[in-house]
Amino acid sequence: MTKPLNDNTAEPSKPRRRSKTRIAHEEKILNSAEFIFASYGYTGATVEKIAKHTGISKQNLLYYFSSKDKLYRAVLENILNIWLDKLNLLNQEGDSPAEKLKHYIRDKLKISQTHPNGSKVFANEIINGAPHIGDYLSNNLNKKLQADVDLVKQWIADGKIDVIDPYHLFFMIWASTQTYADFSTQIQLVLNKDKLTEQDFDKAGDFLCQVILKGIGLKI
Amino acid sequence: MTKPLNDNTAEPSKPRRRSKTRIAHEEKILNSAEFIFASYGYTGATVEKIAKHTGISKQNLLYYFSSKDKLYRAVLENILNIWLDKLNLLNQEGDSPAEKLKHYIRDKLKISQTHPNGSKVFANEIINGAPHIGDYLSNNLNKKLQADVDLVKQWIADGKIDVIDPYHLFFMIWASTQTYADFSTQIQLVLNKDKLTEQDFDKAGDFLCQVILKGIGLKI
DNA sequence: ACATTACCTGACCAAATGGTCAATTTCATT
DNA sequence: AATGAAATTGACCATTTGGTCAGGTAATGT
Numbered sequence: 001m002t003k004p005l006n007d008n009t010a011e012p013s014k015p016r017r018r019s020k021t022r023i024a025h026e027e028k029i030l031n032s033a034e035f036i037f038a039s040y041g042y043t044g045a046t047v048e049k050i051a052k053h054t055g056i057s058k059q060n061l062l063y064y065f066s067s068k069d070k071l072y073r074a075v076l077e078n079i080l081n082i083w084l085d086k087l088n089l090l091n092q093e094g095d096s097p098a099e100k101l102k103h104y105i106r107d108k109l110k111i112s113q114t115h116p117n118g119s120k121v122f123a124n125e126i127i128n129g130a131p132h133i134g135d136y137l138s139n140n141l142n143k144k145l146q147a148d149v150d151l152v153k154q155w156i157a158d159g160k161i162d163v164i165d166p167y168h169l170f171f172m173i174w175a176s177t178q179t180y181a182d183f184s185t186q187i188q189l190v191l192n193k194d195k196l197t198e199q200d201f202d203k204a205g206d207f208l209c210q211v212i213l214k215g216i217g218l219k220i
Numbered sequence: 221m222t223k224p225l226n227d228n229t230a231e232p233s234k235p236r237r238r239s240k241t242r243i244a245h246e247e248k249i250l251n252s253a254e255f256i257f258a259s260y261g262y263t264g265a266t267v268e269k270i271a272k273h274t275g276i277s278k279q280n281l282l283y284y285f286s287s288k289d290k291l292y293r294a295v296l297e298n299i300l301n302i303w304l305d306k307l308n309l310l311n312q313e314g315d316s317p318a319e320k321l322k323h324y325i326r327d328k329l330k331i332s333q334t335h336p337n338g339s340k341v342f343a344n345e346i347i348n349g350a351p352h353i354g355d356y357l358s359n360n361l362n363k364k365l366q367a368d369v370d371l372v373k374q375w376i377a378d379g380k381i382d383v384i385d386p387y388h389l390f391f392m393i394w395a396s397t398q399t400y401a402d403f404s405t406q407i408q409l410v411l412n413k414d415k416l417t418e419q420d421f422d423k424a425g426d427f428l429c430q431v432i433l434k435g436i437g438l439k440i
Numbered sequence: 441a442c443a444t445t446a447c448c449t450g451a452c453c454a455a456a457t458g459g460t461c462a463a464t465t466t467c468a469t470t
Numbered sequence: 471a472a473t474g475a476a477a478t479t480g481a482c483c484a485t486t487t488g489g490t491c492a493g494g495t496a497a498t499g500t
Contacts, residue, residue: 019446019497039348043264047488058488060448068488120347123402127340127347128259130405138409145410162434168427171407175399176392182343185350187391189358190365207388214382215435239476241467267458278458280478288458 025064029054033075038120042072042128069132076125076133079118082111084140089148097155098218102209105173109208112181113201119181145170162217173212180204245284249274253295258340262292262352289352296345296353299338302331304360309368317375318438322429325393329428332401333421339401365390382437393432400424 018026032053036045047068051061065071092103112119130137152166180187184196191200238246252273256265267288271281285291312323332339350357372386400407404416411420433439 041261179395211435215431
């Protein structure tokens with residue numbers, strides 16, 4: 001886990017202990033918020049919409065999250081932690097570069113599959129210039145990524161893969177895995193489907209592993 | 221050119237001929253709008269902000285584009301036409317699959333470089349479920365893409381490239397080229413740069429061509 | 441049973457925002 | 471110079487929206 005994006009701790013007016021109802025409600029609110037923020041963007045999403053989707057009143061929502069901004073940050077924090085926790089290529093199962101990369105790609109793809117809305121919120125935030133989480137990202141992304149880049153450089157030095165730019169490799173993997181969440185509308189339109197199925201994601205995973213691994217000079 | 225997204229023609233109250241000032245102002249407004257929409261999303265962008273960025277008053281802007289929605293559609297139409305016009309793999313220069321693909325990839329990347337804001341607006345729109353241009357996209361995307369998909373299938377049948385899913389190949393190319401526009405914030409952060417340079421894009425192009433071509437079984 | 445705390449709602453407000461409209465100024469054409 | 475159209479602006483408005491607050495209800499621990 002990475003360090004928190006906002007300090008929920010220092011909430012003077014909030015109850016001391018997190019009760020059962022509070023935990024349950026916060027969970028439901030966060031899910032709704034993820035969906036609404038993903039569908040309308042930060043400004044387009046209204047507290048009212050999120051509350052309605054959760055099944056509670058606006059004021060009640062504001063009782064749990066004292067402002068739209070705080071709620072938004074909480075949503076972002078959720079997805080960012082998931083995203084950054086899976087950032088480690090190093091810690092992936094397997095010994096060979098091929099195995100590690102395959103796991104990495106499939107892990108990233110899995111996030112697109114299981115957290116499409118969170119991914120969209122994150123994408124929106126980045127596209128808009130990361131106005132809310134710029135600092136947080138600066139502090140955490142590079143640090144974690146460096147180890148992975150070094151690993152890839154080592155693979156290159158050892159002649160295990162072709163000479164390529166590690167950074168662009170990661171950009172490519174991130175983009176081509178996240179696209180199945182962020183651009184699902186477009187993909188569904190092309191594939192003529194209402195929803196991407198388990199098989200679609202498997203197929204995408206197979207494709208990406210095949211092409212990327214072979215593309216950087218690995219046997220499969 | 222693809223058919224228009226909205227009919228600017230049927231504007232009863234608008235002047236008959238497009239005067240010099242009108243053309244110039246519309247151009248400047250569209251540019252500003254692209255930037256503001258890219259930075260704030262549809263709802264977050266305000267007519268006031270766009271007007272200020274253009275250097276005119278809000279009411280004056282509304283004289284040229286009678287509503288925020290119309291302006292937004294005009295921006296989208298611009299970028300979509302650019303995007304869809306470059307969609308043809310078939311019409312790319314060169315005879316060999318390798319040559320055609322290389323041009324295709326570099327063309328797409330060029331759009332990211334020259335129209336980053338348009339790309340971002342488009343991305344935002346798709347991420348949010350394409351609420352404004354869903355129909356337009358349904359009508360134009362698949363039709364144009366089909367020819368490209370058929371071509372790739374032919375390459376596979378002829379044994380020129382590996383057996384892969386053509387659709388996922390395009391998803392990958394689109395994602396990994398557009399990411400240099402849409403996620404430029406993140407990329408700049410990782411590369412520790414204020415702005416992506418010509419060299420960065422060249423490097424990205426080289427990388428993508430190398431990995432994708434080799435990845436689908438083409439010699440380079 | 442009682443008090444304290446958590447939870448929830450109705451009424452309300454100030455600011456922001458998309459858009460209108462009448463009036464005025466600028467411009468091009470004759 | 472006159473004239474009609476184009477361009478621009480000031481004043482204004484209705485709606486939306488994030489957020490407040492006082493007061494009421496349900497839980498919970500003692």
